[in-house]
Amino acid sequence: MTAKNLKKMKILLVGEYNSSHKTLKDGLVALGHEVTVVGLGDGFKKRMVDVNFEDKYTSGLPLFLKKVWFRLFKTDLTSLSIKKQFFRNKSIFENNDIVQLINENSFQCLPPIERDLLRYIFDHNPNVFLLSCGTDHLSVTYAMEKKFRYSILTPYFEQKGNLKLYQPILKYITPPYKALHQFIYSNIKGIIASDLDYHIPLLGDPKYLGLAPNPIDLSEIAYIPMDISDKIHIFHGINRANYYKKGNDLFEAALAIIQKKYPEKVKITTVVSVPYNEYIKAYDKAHILLDQVYAYDQGFNALEGMAKGKVVFTGAEQEWLDYHGLEADTVAINALPDPESIAEKLVWLIENPEKITEISKNAREFVTKYHDHKVSAKNYLDKWQSAI
Known part of the structure; x- marks a missing residue:
């Protein structure tokens, strides 16, 4: 069945990265589908989403308290806050025809809580897909093995800046995030890449559905x-x-x-x-x-x-x-x-x-x-x- 012959579907797009989901939503709505985008607005860029999960711990005293709390109790206040917001809005994450995750850390929570939220989504939606957009376990592993001539990790190999700068990338190859990747992979129907930087590492993967270029509303x-x-x-x-x-x-x-x-x-x-x-x-x-x-x-x-x-x-x-x-x-x-x-x-x-x-x-x-x-x-x- 081709796209133009599909029945009207209820679609949930989880997470945002440079308006890719918001713009995809506009295209899907133009084709007659019901679409909701949930996310954190992609940080300082303040991208538009339909349901915005607020991170209250990004600066000032809240950020300081978050760091102290994590040192004392090994608990991430942002993850707890996102989890609370998720279950306050849990009906959004139920009974969708299609759910697509922006990447393997769509809610930007630590793996145990991210896994809890994703398990709820997998349990209440029949067709969940993963978009390889931004960094994830497979693309970072590919880059770490230096299979690209150069990659987002080239400056890391050249020791530019401090290690902290690369933690948002390198976290995907740590054991907790590898386990999260395996959990997601075992529950999704397929993976789509947003451009060649993610397409190349996925070639030959049995769940890879192919490249869908980034959508632009001209x-x-x-x-x-x-x-x-x-x-x-x-x-x-x-x-x-x-x-x-x-x-x-x-x-x-x-x-x-x-x-x-x-x-x-x-x-x-x-x-x-x-x-x-x-x-x-x-x-x-x-x-x-x-x-x-x-x-x-x-x-x-x-x-x-x-x-x-x-x-x-x-x-x-x-x-x-x-x-x-x-x-x-x-x-x-x-x-x-x-x-x-x-x-x-x-x-x-x-x-x-x-x-x-x-x-x-x-x-x-x-x-x-x-x-x-x-x-x-x-x-x-x-x-x-x-x-x-």
Whole structure:
């Protein structure tokens, strides 16, 4: 049965990561389904969800109390709070036709409590799926084994920053999270990957249902035609917590080269850890967007920039080119983990501004073809149905 012939379904999307579930919901609703998104709004980015679970222990005195409480009693106050909110809203987690988890730690609780919440979901819903989006046990294991040429763990291997920065990634290969992975894996109907960085580690897995590209609602993102009558504007957005993991240090080194070489030709704007609604407006006038280095494919931020017609430096590796049948540097710029290489690509664009206009148009066309949220929603529906 194809997606367009499916009966109206009640669908629950658990967790949020860069509006992927919210945008998928919009596509599913447009196709006639009833959808609820539950989550914590993806941290400081303040993404929109239908039912928001509040984390009261992120700063100030509550955070201090949380740390003290954990040291004394080995109990996480955030996990206890989320569990209380979950069971206060437990009817949401019952009798859905489809449930999809954003990743293996959708509620951001410690494994024992996460397991309790997931067990309730598995017991009260017949068809639960896992989205490999962000980090999880399989993708982190793959990266730790250095099977990628480079990955989100490359700066860890290079000892950039302190170990604490990488704990949100490395936790997935610790025994408690491995056990959580096995519990989830044994109860789900299938796994879907959101891009090639998660698709590649899953190839050959018996529960892998395939790649469903990140959904983008193009009706909410206007294409901005390029105007290169003045300086070329380069925009660099930094998430301080992911500074090394996204390769922001490499971008800053490349920008220093460009600023010195073209002081009269470029304008460089840098913003740090701003909420999503501010971030997406902040680069409207930019020509070039520096997104991330350690990736083979584009994440949500890159795709939104491409939809606006920005020339985005991001993951655009050979595997991605081959998957879509593209030529290098025609839709997005592959940002290699080397400041000199990034600077060379920037020089090429500055010296050939007609390429900026050309790539801008191609980028919008690419997102329209592969990432439109209604097309993506049909893709998910077909994958879910194939495993039911």
